[in-house]
Amino acid sequence: MKKIFVFCVLLFLFGSSVWASSNVPLTAQDHPDDDGSAIDLSWKYEGELPFSIWIERSKDGKDFELISKIAPAKTYITDGKNIKPGNQYYYRLKFVDAQSNIMASTDIVKAKSEAQWFNSRRTPLLVMVIILSAAILYFILSARKGKHLFIRKIAGLDTIEEAVGRATELGKPLLFVPGIMDLDNIQTLAGLNILSHLAKKVAKYDSTLYVPVSKSMVLSTAKEIVKEAYLKVGRPDAFDSDSVFYLTDDQFGYVAGVDGIIVREKPAATFYLGAFYAESLILAETGFESGAIQIAGTAMPSQIPFFVAACDYTLIGEELFAASAYLSDQPNQLGCLKGQDVGKALILITIFVGIILDIFGVNIITNFLQMK
Amino acid sequence: MALTMERLGVWIGAALTFAIYSFLYKDNPVYKIAEQIFVGISAGYWFIYTIFNILKPNLYTPLTSDFGNNTLLVLPAILGIFMLCRLVPKINWVSRYAISVVVGTTAGLALIRTLQSDVITQMSETIMNPFSGPNAAVILGKWILIIGTTTGIIYFFFSKKHTGAFGATAKLGIVFLMISFGAAFGYTVMARISLLIGRLQYLLGEWLGIIQP
Structure with missing residues (x-):
């Protein structure tokens, strides 16, 4: 009996330890x-x-x-x-x-472990891309059919013509700085789009344009753009391939070089259009000291204040992207801009409806956006 | 010998710092020398950096050490060669293909990234009950966020003239933007002052030894 009791106790302890583990x-x-x-x-x-x-x-x-x-x-x-x-x-x-x-x-x-073809957390993104793309395509097709698409005036862009005219009168060059980022930055692309328009004006007025760049890919693209602009206005012979040149990849080395160009060449107008970092104020301040008309544009929130302070006109954020459409007057770009406006209107409506629903305790829109 | 070279480096650094700062007075030959050295050396440095830190580890080494598992890298290699075709006038048009790939990919990636990080996040953070909150300051903050975001979006509306009530709303939007720019200005100026402090620490510490670096 004693043995059975001891056995039972041991069995219980063992069993409980196994159960516990x-x-x-x-x-x-x-x-x-x-x-x-x-x-x-x-x-x-x-x-x-x-x-x-x-x-x-x-x-x-x-x-x-x-x-x-x-x-x-x-x-x-x-x-x-x-x-x-x-x-x-x-x-x-x-x-x-x-x-x-x-x-x-x-x-x-x-x-x-299995790979999924569709990331359901990105459904809001898919919905937004579909709506945006549909709106953009609709407006591009409308523009191609000849429908007039109104775009409001963007302050500063009309100054481009004035700046080129002034440079021609004074016999001074113009300086275009496309920022310090490479072609994989959308702001650089937007800046280069405006360069195309500016180069056409320069070619037309027979003025001089300097485009110092800090990235090799930007160098190739900027050269192509300026060359094409001269070709389009029928003056390919006037294109100087040395007007678009590489300085250095280094941020402050590039700034030192551009500053040198500003103080020595004394451009009539300077254009800073692209992605900028700490060099923005150094460049804009030097340009201001030289007395040039200054037009800047960037979507870098931390650098816009410096351009606003030191430049005559500043394209703030999306205005930089809209500028190329405004200047080009091409159906594709205008349609793009209109489509984006539709997107903004939908965003506003979604925000207002979401807030009203939220007040009544319905979080359906927030949950969808956050994919909870 | 090493110590002498190190001291020499510090002296050259200090001299170049003063040479660059001399620009604050006006453009002068000393600044021009420093500028040319800076531009030239940095261009050379980035050239070597690109070869040894980007091209070699990301392309050359994977292709030469394990070609079978890195076959896809041949594509960027070909695009890179296309870019080099710019050096040959007869076939420099080939480089446009490489540029097209970069531009197209950039635009596609940027669209998704911007929609996700800026648009959707901003929307979901703005949708809230502006009447609820633990205190008046929180409620006021919510109202500022909602009004700032919506009027800001209206400012960036390009399909309608900024006139009448629409124009007034857009103007309110630019007021919000300017306030945020002012705050960013002050914040960044503080960061610039820290750069100046860094240079002064170099001059007073490593060069003159007046303060401990």
Whole structure:
């Protein structure tokens, strides 16, 4: 009887220890909306707070390796360490104390990582792209059919003609700075679009234009643009290939070079159109000191204040992108701008409707935008 | 020897700093020398940097060490060669293909990035109940955010003249923009002063040894 009692006690202790070590429920599932490179783990641990949680992983369910030690309060983790899409992985968790003694553990669970074709979290983005694209296409087609698309005046752009005329009268050159970023920056592209318009005016008035650049790709593109502008106004012979030149990739080296050009060549007008950083004020201030008409445009929020302070006209943010459409008067660009305006109107409507719904406790629009 | 060269470097650095600062007085031959050195050395530096830190690790090494797994890199390599065709007048038109790829890819990527980070985030942060909040300051902040965002968007509307009520709203939008620019101006000026402090620390510390660098 005594032996049976001792056996029962031992059996109970062993059983309870086994139960304690595997009583934590663990779930593992493929991380949604990804390329199959992550698996989500979540668990519900209700015992005494451990010192750490060890996460172990195996490819065959037998040989486990410790992949991470995480904070004890966590209840979920996304494992993205060397997960290959289409593979099955086994997991188990160990809850350990400060001496690395196992307080509890989970059963072994498995999950297969899979890549998804569609990221459902980006549905709002898809909706927006479809609406924007449809609006832009509609207005481009309308413009091509001859429909007049009104674009309001953008202050500063009409000054381009005046600046070129002034430069011609004074016999001074014009300076165009396309910023310090490469062609992979949309602001540089917008600046180069305006350069095309400016170069045509320069070619027409037989003035001189300097375009110092800081990136090789911008050099090639700017050269092509200026050359084409001269070609379009029927003066290809007047194009000077040295008027578009490379200085250096270095930000402040470039500034030093451009500053030198401003103080020595004394341009009648300077154009700073593109992406700018800390060099904006140095350039604009030097141009201001030289007495040039200054027209600037950038979408860098931190640099616009400096241009506003030191330049005669500043294209703020989207005005820089709109400027090329305004100047070109081409159906494609005008249609683009109109389509974007439709997008802005829809954004405003969405915001107002969203606010009204929010006041009544309905968060449907916010939840959709954040894809909760 | 190394120490002498290091000291020489510090002296050259200090001399070039003064040479550049001399521009504050007016353009002069000393500034011109410093400017040319700066432009020339930095152009050379970036040329070498591009070869050893961009071209070699991202293209040359993967292609030569494991061509099979990096076959796709042949495409940018070809586009790079296209760019070099600019040096040959007869076939310099080929470089336009490389430029087209860069411009097209840039525009596509920028559209998605801007919509996600600027438009959708700004919209979801603006949609809120402007009457609820723990105190009056929070409620006021919400109203400022909503009015600032909506009037700002109206300012960037190009399909309608800024006249009448629409013009007044757009004007309010530009007021909000100018206030934010003012704040950004002050913030950035502080950052510029830290650049000046850095230069002064170099002169007074590493060069003159008056302060501990």
